[in-house]
Amino acid sequence: MNLSLQDVAWHDAMGRVIETLDQPNFWTALVRLLGRYVPVDNWVVLIYSAGKPQVLAESPGADGGMDSLFQDYLKGLYLLDPFYIANREAPQSGLVRLQDVAPECFEQTDYYQRYFRVNIVTDEVHINVQLDNQRTLSLSLGSQCRFSLEQGALLGLVRPWVAALMRQRLMFERDPGEAPQQPDNWQSRLEAAAEQLTTPLTGREMEVALLLLSGCSNKEIARKLVISAETVKVHRKHMYGKLGIKSQSELFSLFLQAQE
Template sequence: MNLSLQDIAWHRSVGQLIESLDQPNFWLSLVRLLGEYVPFDSWVVLLFSSGRPQVFAECPGEDGGPDPLFQDYLKGLYLLDPFYIASREHPRSGLQRLADVAPECFEQTDYYQRYFRLNVVADEVQFNVQLDGERTLCLSLGSKGRFNPEQIALLDLVRPWVSSLMRQRMAFERELLESAVAPAPRWQSRLEETVERLETPLTARELEVGRLMLSGCSSKEIARKLTISAETVKVHRKHMYSKLGIKSQSELFSLFLQAQA
């Protein structure tokens, strides 16, 4: 069996990572290793669960401090993140691309225009490790350009090593897990607080239609997810807009942001 110098370098680096599993710089070392093979511009390590995502490590902002846009994400925008939604609806381990999980109209949403394309810019891939029925450990890589098929294939090739390292690392994240905050309320509850002054509050179905709209689902996608007709979706949207006194999805997104504050 012939090994290339690149093969040898990879196995040596993985061995070094195994030795550093209990070290504070583990995540940064893992990300730097991946960056030697596939270029990317941002990264974050998250734990998705039923509550607010927990951050284990992240790349610094442009000024070296916390990224304010990412702080908005943690306050509540994560509820519109296609990767978060996928982890709740179809939890599984593996490598996911944005194209795998993004709804049909994702790039037309205010979430995409006002957060995603500014923070992640163009594309994102995510290593998922399903820890149990509720928790998914995620390493996300963001890029200013689209990941090409060769880069995706390479990331998928090294996924077994990366996933194993991520899973083993969890034994040394206990302190952060033990200090976890209580689960954040669902976005429906937050929006309900904003519109509770209304004499005719939104129904549960209207709230669900609103969430799916904001995440980028088309009327057909919403109808399929909720097992209703596309015409019924339009009726729910019309009633929701009327009750809220708004005329557009952008205004609905603004209400959602108010609910986060």
């Protein structure tokens, strides 16, 4: 067997990470190891389910505490997260890149401009471990620069190691078997607000609203809802009229207000 010094260093470092499997610093040790090979500027470990994501660990904010923007994410912005949406639509294990799941108009959304670009910065990749039909354990790695093809390939190469450790780590988390099934906060509040309108929003109009805010084009919305693009435009026009708004930015402002 011919091993390079880099191979030896990887196995030595991985062995040290395995030794922390039952320790509080496991996730930090794992991300630091990955950070030797790919740029990692922020990270979070989540369990995606039908309700609000469950946070197991995260990189500390500038003051050492939880990032305030991430609190906004947990209040309801997660509903616009392309990774969350992908996990609800088609949960699966594997390496998932932002470019794999981001809608066509993602970078034009208020979510991207006012949250993602500030909190995640530029690029994001997830290592997913599907636990069952409802839950997916996900390690999110955010970077100030785009991950190169080589870095993506390297993450794909080490993913089996990382995924196996992620699954084993669940045995040492405080309550790994319980998945919170809280209702989607914004959707429930929007439904309540819609009931106060003279002409309430329909369920389909609310579906269109959420997909618009997540960055889907009319064609993408049409494909997801199995309707025509012209029908999407009609739903959008009716929805804007009922809400008394004229733009997606105004719709996003209503979305934020519904979280308070």
